[in-house]
Amino acid sequence: MRIRCLIVDDNPSFLAAARVLLERQGLTIAGVASTGAEALRQAETLRPNVVLVDVSLGKESGLDLARRLIADDPDDGAAVILISTRVEEDVADLIAGSPAAGFLTKSELSAPAILRIVDASVR
């Protein structure tokens, strides 16, 4: 499966760095967004199959956005992966119950890690 990725994060330097890295690792970055509204619009028009969503999206909640994205397109939608500068242990209780497909700590973000989660969620 060809991964087409949308990255949602309020930090521009992270967006730039993540795009370069993931593209070099063979993924397509369909677009980036820094707010929830922008992300919902992009998801609608770009139809990515993976959306990376920062848990703490400035004043907005990444968790709410993840729920919206999945609720908007429950059957054929993208796999939503939550990301954070924090490690999974620190956010486990926060993201427990989220319908997202998985979680990645930003410093460990990579194409193989994304593919593992997508594979697991498809299966």
Added chain:
Amino acid sequence: MKEPDEPGRLAEEQAALRRVATLVARGAPPGEVFAAVAQEIAQVLHLQNAAVSRYDDGGATVAVLAAWGDHPASIHPGSRWPLDGASVAAEVLRTRRPARIEDYADVPGSLAAEARGGGFNRVAGAPIIVDGWVWGVISTSSPGSPLPDDLERRLAEFTELVATAIANSQAREELTRLAEEQAALRRVATLVAQGARPTDVFEAVSAEVARLVPADAAALTRYETDGTVTALGGWTRSGGYVYTGRRFALEGTVSGLIFETGRPGRIDSYAEAPGPAPAAARHLGWRSSVGAPVVVEGRLWGALAVVSTTDEPLPPDTEGRLAQFTELVATAIANTDSRAELNASRARIVSTADATRRRIERDLHDGAQQQLVSLALELRAAQEAVPPERGELRAELDGVIDGLNVVLDDLREIAHGIHPPILAEGGLEPALKTLARRSAIRVELDVKAKDRFPEPVEVAAYYVVSEALTNVAKYAHASVVHVEVEARDRILRVAVRDDGLGGADPALGSGLVGLKDRAEAIGGKMTLQSPRGGGTMLHVELPLDDTSE
């Protein structure tokens, strides 16, 4: 002519005086002494009758206290007579000396008319002088036969004994009153010192002062800026004071008098007073009222007033008694104010510190952490571009990336210690779950409170659990810790219970003192039970209504 009788008569008189003196020395009630005096005088001086009376109402009336022998029927103990016109009683009061009237035939006035009506034409009397005041009169009357010449001198011997009895019993009464007053003041002072709620202090003051005076009701009111008073607490003899919190107009009230003068005031009768307040007072059966100002830090703050439902005006020393209590009330109010200020400033300090920690955590997260994460990703992107034959460069970059990740981990730990981000983002339950998972001791967590609460409350509850878990791990040698969080009756309750060694003591240091401060700063409280060998139970209650300001 009376020579032969003289020794015998003297002996009789001495015996009578001794009997009365014994009564006085024994501390017999004044009523008993008066009755004995009236009887002894009449018998020993061979008189038809004798009476002991007291001047009342500043000398406007005379009240008969004891009477013995044949009197006009209307002159009985308990009867009161105006001192209009002329009479022996009026003369004794005026001259402070014995007096007699040999013929009441043409004398004007109520007493004279009464004596005449009863056929008693001749009356003599001698003053009872207590503490330099003409307190009362001992008198006798005769229908026909002349009164003895030296009657006044012989009456005077008895009057001194009566005066002593009165002075004694007055002193005793005063002592009793003083003791009662001191006890009442002490009870209120204890309440104040314990930091009781102002309403409780006001109710206690009202009850104590009403019992002491005694009055039928008492209340404490506060002056408002719009010319009204608010009732803050009270007491009624019938039980239940229903006006707390109600506002009243000042016009026609004792509070109004006090407001105008800044001094104690009294209304001896509501009967004629105009305005709605006196009408309401009449409706309630109030007859008179006395009040005193409550001055807090130099400012007229409110008034303490008592009410009587009987015809008798309140005693003249009521104002003085009220004043003693108003001082305590003022202290209680000043205490409460300064405590409220203290709590507010503690709350400010705590919440400022929390806000600062939160800001530092956010700054770290948004700044250094984010930048390092981006840098690590950029390095990994650069690494991807390294040609496969440059293996040593790849390895070098790996080393740098690993180093960056160590720095990131360290930063994450620091940020975590400064302020738990999960608390702000997810609330108590996930934050406490994280704490429980990180705890070295097994934690059984029961969070019944699922809502979000004001930030200071969440932060306080979080630190209570965090600190308690740290303490348990360090000292308690427990196998399990129960943590329970519940919101009920607008209070968030946090209970942390372990099965360890017990014996925890805030005085020995540890973070327990800080937790107590934190709880109290937002109007809450912390209790600790830690019997040696019996585990430790930490209980914290945090009000969910903002009471810190």
